[in-house]
Amino acid sequence: MSAPPELCGIFSDALAEVLAVSTGAQYHPVSVRPGETLCAVAGMMTLAGQKHGLLLIHASEAAMREVYTLMTGADDVTDADITDTACEIVNMTAGSAKLRLGGSDYAFSLTTPLVIKGDGMSLFAKQRVSVFDAALECAGSLIHIKLVY
Amino acid sequence: MKLLIVDDSSAIRKIIKAAADVLHMESIEACDGVEALEKVTESYESIDLVLLDWNMPEMSGYDVLVALKADEKYRHIPVMMVTTEGQKTSIVAAVKAGAGNYLTKPFSVEELESKILECIGGGSV
Numbered sequence: 001m002s003a004p005p006e007l008c009g010i011f012s013d014a015l016a017e018v019l020a021v022s023t024g025a026q027y028h029p030v031s032v033r034p035g036e037t038l039c040a041v042a043g044m045m046t047l048a049g050q051k052h053g054l055l056l057i058h059a060s061e062a063a064m065r066e067v068y069t070l071m072t073g074a075d076d077v078t079d080a081d082i083t084d085t086a087c088e089i090v091n092m093t094a095g096s097a098k099l100r101l102g103g104s105d106y107a108f109s110l111t112t113p114l115v116i117k118g119d120g121m122s123l124f125a126k127q128r129v130s131v132f133d134a135a136l137e138c139a140g141s142l143i144h145i146k147l148v149y
Numbered sequence: 150m151k152l153l154i155v156d157d158s159s160a161i162r163k164i165i166k167a168a169a170d171v172l173h174m175e176s177i178e179a180c181d182g183v184e185a186l187e188k189v190t191e192s193y194e195s196i197d198l199v200l201l202d203w204n205m206p207e208m209s210g211y212d213v214l215v216a217l218k219a220d221e222k223y224r225h226i227p228v229m230m231v232t233t234e235g236q237k238t239s240i241v242a243a244v245k246a247g248a249g250n251y252l253t254k255p256f257s258v259e260e261l262e263s264k265i266l267e268c269i270g271g272g273s274v
Binding site (some may be wrong): 017018021022024068071072073074080081084085087088091092094095096098099102110112 | 158159160161163164167204206232233234235236253254255256257
Protein backbone atom coordinates (compact mmCIF):
# COMPACT_ATOMS: atom_id res chain seq x y z
CA MET A 1 0.00 0.00 0.00
CA SER A 2 1.32 3.47 -0.87
CA ALA A 3 2.30 5.80 1.94
CA PRO A 4 -0.02 8.81 2.25
CA PRO A 5 1.35 12.01 0.67
CA GLU A 6 0.52 13.89 3.91
CA LEU A 7 3.58 12.23 5.42
CA CYS A 8 5.85 14.45 3.35
CA GLY A 9 4.07 17.53 4.74
CA ILE A 10 4.65 16.30 8.29
CA PHE A 11 8.39 15.90 7.69
CA SER A 12 8.55 19.17 5.78
CA ASP A 13 6.84 21.00 8.68
CA ALA A 14 9.27 19.32 11.09
CA LEU A 15 12.24 20.52 9.03
CA ALA A 16 10.82 24.06 8.85
CA GLU A 17 10.48 24.09 12.64
CA VAL A 18 14.02 22.76 13.13
CA LEU A 19 15.47 25.39 10.81
CA ALA A 20 13.42 28.23 12.33
CA VAL A 21 14.31 27.37 15.92
CA SER A 22 17.95 26.49 15.42
CA THR A 23 18.90 29.15 12.85
CA GLY A 24 16.37 31.91 13.58
CA ALA A 25 15.64 32.12 9.82
CA GLN A 26 12.31 31.40 8.16
CA TYR A 27 12.53 28.78 5.41
CA HIS A 28 9.43 28.63 3.19
CA PRO A 29 8.11 25.71 1.10
CA VAL A 30 8.87 25.88 -2.63
CA SER A 31 7.86 23.48 -5.38
CA VAL A 32 10.31 20.86 -6.64
CA ARG A 33 10.36 18.39 -9.49
CA PRO A 34 9.72 14.85 -8.25
CA GLY A 35 12.79 12.65 -8.39
CA GLU A 36 15.18 15.58 -8.50
CA THR A 37 18.89 14.67 -8.27
CA LEU A 38 20.31 14.79 -4.77
CA CYS A 39 22.41 17.81 -3.90
CA ALA A 40 26.03 17.65 -2.79
CA VAL A 41 25.40 16.87 0.89
CA ALA A 42 22.68 14.52 2.11
CA GLY A 43 21.96 13.58 5.71
CA MET A 44 19.96 10.38 5.89
CA MET A 45 18.25 8.30 8.54
CA THR A 46 16.38 5.03 8.49
CA LEU A 47 12.96 5.41 10.12
CA ALA A 48 12.59 2.11 11.97
CA GLY A 49 9.00 1.22 12.68
CA GLN A 50 6.11 -0.98 11.67
CA LYS A 51 6.53 0.67 8.27
CA HIS A 52 10.20 1.29 7.57
CA GLY A 53 11.12 4.51 5.82
CA LEU A 54 14.13 6.54 4.81
CA LEU A 55 14.52 10.27 5.35
CA LEU A 56 17.04 12.31 3.38
CA ILE A 57 17.68 16.00 3.82
CA HIS A 58 19.94 17.32 1.13
CA ALA A 59 21.38 20.64 0.05
CA SER A 60 24.30 22.20 -1.73
CA GLU A 61 27.46 22.66 0.35
CA ALA A 62 26.83 26.41 0.30
CA ALA A 63 23.29 26.01 1.68
CA MET A 64 24.46 23.60 4.41
CA ARG A 65 27.33 25.99 5.25
CA GLU A 66 24.76 28.78 5.59
CA VAL A 67 22.72 26.67 8.03
CA TYR A 68 25.84 25.98 10.13
CA THR A 69 26.76 29.66 10.21
CA LEU A 70 23.24 30.65 11.25
CA MET A 71 23.16 27.93 13.93
CA THR A 72 26.52 28.64 15.51
CA GLY A 73 27.40 32.20 14.47
CA ALA A 74 30.72 30.86 13.14
CA ASP A 75 32.00 32.03 9.75
CA ASP A 76 34.90 29.63 9.62
CA VAL A 77 33.24 26.42 8.41
CA THR A 78 35.12 23.19 7.76
CA ASP A 79 34.05 20.12 5.73
CA ALA A 80 33.53 18.30 9.04
CA ASP A 81 31.19 21.10 10.20
CA ILE A 82 29.10 20.72 7.02
CA THR A 83 28.86 16.95 7.52
CA ASP A 84 27.98 17.41 11.19
CA THR A 85 25.26 19.94 10.30
CA ALA A 86 23.66 17.54 7.80
CA CYS A 87 23.70 14.82 10.47
CA GLU A 88 22.19 17.03 13.16
CA ILE A 89 19.50 18.53 10.91
CA VAL A 90 18.28 15.10 9.82
CA ASN A 91 18.44 13.92 13.45
CA MET A 92 16.40 16.86 14.79
CA THR A 93 13.91 16.68 11.91
CA ALA A 94 13.34 12.98 12.48
CA GLY A 95 12.98 13.66 16.23
CA SER A 96 10.37 16.34 15.62
CA ALA A 97 8.48 14.17 13.10
CA LYS A 98 8.61 11.24 15.52
CA LEU A 99 6.65 13.30 18.05
CA ARG A 100 4.07 14.22 15.38
CA LEU A 101 3.66 10.59 14.23
CA GLY A 102 3.63 8.96 17.67
CA GLY A 103 0.76 6.48 17.99
CA SER A 104 0.11 6.34 14.23
CA ASP A 105 0.84 3.50 11.77
CA TYR A 106 3.95 5.47 10.81
CA ALA A 107 5.40 5.78 14.34
CA PHE A 108 9.14 5.08 14.25
CA SER A 109 12.34 5.03 16.30
CA LEU A 110 15.36 7.19 15.60
CA THR A 111 18.43 5.43 14.21
CA THR A 112 22.01 6.51 13.58
CA PRO A 113 22.18 9.22 10.90
CA LEU A 114 24.57 8.98 7.99
CA VAL A 115 25.86 11.62 5.57
CA ILE A 116 26.71 11.10 1.93
CA LYS A 117 28.59 13.71 -0.11
CA GLY A 118 29.19 14.11 -3.81
CA ASP A 119 27.78 16.05 -6.76
CA GLY A 120 25.07 14.71 -9.06
CA MET A 121 23.95 11.78 -6.92
CA SER A 122 20.63 10.10 -7.72
CA LEU A 123 18.40 7.92 -5.61
CA PHE A 124 16.77 4.90 -7.20
CA ALA A 125 13.92 3.10 -5.45
CA LYS A 126 12.21 -0.16 -6.30
CA GLN A 127 8.93 -0.01 -8.22
CA ARG A 128 5.81 0.78 -6.18
CA VAL A 129 7.90 2.37 -3.41
CA SER A 130 6.53 5.77 -2.37
CA VAL A 131 9.04 8.60 -2.87
CA PHE A 132 8.12 12.16 -1.88
CA ASP A 133 10.10 15.33 -2.55
CA ALA A 134 9.76 18.77 -0.97
CA ALA A 135 12.00 21.78 -0.46
CA LEU A 136 12.31 24.85 1.74
CA GLU A 137 13.96 28.09 0.73
CA CYS A 138 15.44 31.03 2.58
CA ALA A 139 17.09 33.92 0.71
CA GLY A 140 17.92 31.70 -2.27
CA SER A 141 19.24 28.89 -0.08
CA LEU A 142 17.40 25.59 -0.72
CA ILE A 143 17.08 22.63 1.64
CA HIS A 144 15.45 19.52 0.15
CA ILE A 145 13.63 16.61 1.75
CA LYS A 146 13.26 13.21 0.18
CA LEU A 147 11.10 10.66 1.97
CA VAL A 148 10.97 7.01 0.93
CA TYR A 149 8.49 4.40 2.20
CA MET B 150 30.73 27.34 37.46
CA LYS B 151 31.73 24.58 35.07
CA LEU B 152 29.56 22.70 32.53
CA LEU B 153 30.33 19.36 30.94
CA ILE B 154 28.81 19.40 27.44
CA VAL B 155 28.26 15.90 26.05
CA ASP B 156 27.09 15.65 22.44
CA ASP B 157 28.38 13.87 19.34
CA SER B 158 27.51 16.94 17.25
CA SER B 159 30.27 19.56 17.17
CA ALA B 160 27.68 22.18 16.09
CA ILE B 161 25.54 21.51 19.16
CA ARG B 162 28.61 21.57 21.44
CA LYS B 163 29.61 24.92 19.91
CA ILE B 164 26.10 26.38 20.45
CA ILE B 165 26.04 25.24 24.10
CA LYS B 166 29.60 26.47 24.70
CA ALA B 167 28.63 29.89 23.32
CA ALA B 168 25.68 29.99 25.74
CA ALA B 169 28.00 29.03 28.61
CA ASP B 170 30.36 31.84 27.61
CA VAL B 171 27.48 34.34 27.66
CA LEU B 172 26.57 33.11 31.15
CA HIS B 173 30.24 33.43 32.22
CA MET B 174 30.53 29.69 32.80
CA GLU B 175 33.52 27.56 32.03
CA SER B 176 32.86 24.49 29.89
CA ILE B 177 34.52 21.22 28.94
CA GLU B 178 33.34 18.89 26.19
CA ALA B 179 32.91 15.19 25.46
CA CYS B 180 31.74 13.73 22.16
CA ASP B 181 30.33 10.42 23.42
CA GLY B 182 29.23 8.67 26.59
CA VAL B 183 32.54 6.95 27.26
CA GLU B 184 34.47 10.22 27.02
CA ALA B 185 31.84 11.85 29.24
CA LEU B 186 32.48 9.35 32.04
CA GLU B 187 36.23 9.89 31.65
CA LYS B 188 35.77 13.66 32.01
CA VAL B 189 33.57 13.19 35.06
CA THR B 190 36.14 10.88 36.65
CA GLU B 191 38.88 13.46 36.02
CA SER B 192 36.97 16.57 37.09
CA TYR B 193 33.87 15.60 39.10
CA GLU B 194 34.77 17.92 41.97
CA SER B 195 34.59 20.97 39.71
CA ILE B 196 31.67 20.07 37.39
CA ASP B 197 28.47 21.90 38.32
CA LEU B 198 26.18 20.63 35.55
CA VAL B 199 26.25 17.96 32.84
CA LEU B 200 24.34 18.62 29.60
CA LEU B 201 23.80 15.22 28.07
CA ASP B 202 22.69 14.15 24.60
CA TRP B 203 20.76 10.86 24.48
CA ASN B 204 21.67 9.17 21.18
CA MET B 205 25.43 8.93 20.90
CA PRO B 206 27.95 6.34 19.71
CA GLU B 207 29.79 4.07 22.17
CA MET B 208 27.48 4.73 25.13
CA SER B 209 24.10 6.46 25.20
CA GLY B 210 23.40 9.52 27.30
CA TYR B 211 20.79 7.56 29.21
CA ASP B 212 23.40 4.95 30.17
CA VAL B 213 25.76 7.75 31.25
CA LEU B 214 22.98 9.22 33.39
CA VAL B 215 22.30 5.86 35.05
CA ALA B 216 26.03 5.34 35.67
CA LEU B 217 26.44 8.81 37.22
CA LYS B 218 23.45 8.43 39.51
CA ALA B 219 24.58 4.95 40.60
CA ASP B 220 27.90 6.26 41.87
CA GLU B 221 27.99 8.06 45.20
CA LYS B 222 30.88 10.25 44.07
CA TYR B 223 28.99 11.63 41.06
CA ARG B 224 25.30 11.46 41.89
CA HIS B 225 25.22 15.01 43.31
CA ILE B 226 26.09 16.51 39.89
CA PRO B 227 22.91 17.84 38.23
CA VAL B 228 22.21 16.46 34.75
CA MET B 229 20.10 18.02 32.01
CA MET B 230 19.23 15.86 29.00
CA VAL B 231 19.52 17.80 25.71
CA THR B 232 18.07 15.52 23.05
CA THR B 233 15.85 14.93 20.04
CA GLU B 234 14.02 12.24 22.05
CA GLY B 235 11.08 14.47 22.98
CA GLN B 236 8.31 11.97 23.71
CA LYS B 237 6.84 11.72 27.20
CA THR B 238 8.12 8.18 27.81
CA SER B 239 11.73 9.30 27.31
CA ILE B 240 11.29 12.35 29.55
CA VAL B 241 9.75 10.22 32.30
CA ALA B 242 12.51 7.60 31.97
CA ALA B 243 15.22 10.27 32.23
CA VAL B 244 13.62 11.97 35.22
CA LYS B 245 13.18 8.59 36.96
CA ALA B 246 16.86 7.88 36.31
CA GLY B 247 17.80 11.16 37.98
CA ALA B 248 17.85 13.88 35.30
CA GLY B 249 16.98 17.21 36.88
CA ASN B 250 15.92 18.87 33.65
CA TYR B 251 15.16 18.10 30.00
CA LEU B 252 15.54 20.16 26.84
CA THR B 253 14.29 18.90 23.49
CA LYS B 254 16.15 19.71 20.28
CA PRO B 255 15.74 21.94 18.40
CA PHE B 256 16.07 24.65 21.02
CA SER B 257 16.62 28.39 20.87
CA VAL B 258 19.62 29.95 22.59
CA GLU B 259 17.22 31.74 24.96
CA GLU B 260 15.58 28.43 25.99
CA LEU B 261 18.99 26.87 26.51
CA GLU B 262 20.30 29.71 28.67
CA SER B 263 17.11 29.75 30.73
CA LYS B 264 17.26 25.97 31.33
CA ILE B 265 20.93 26.14 32.34
CA LEU B 266 20.14 28.86 34.86
CA GLU B 267 17.20 26.79 36.17
CA CYS B 268 19.51 23.82 36.71
CA ILE B 269 22.19 25.83 38.44
CA GLY B 270 19.53 27.43 40.62
CA GLY B 271 18.04 24.03 41.50
CA GLY B 272 15.00 24.15 39.16
CA SER B 273 13.35 21.00 37.86
CA VAL B 274 11.37 19.82 34.77
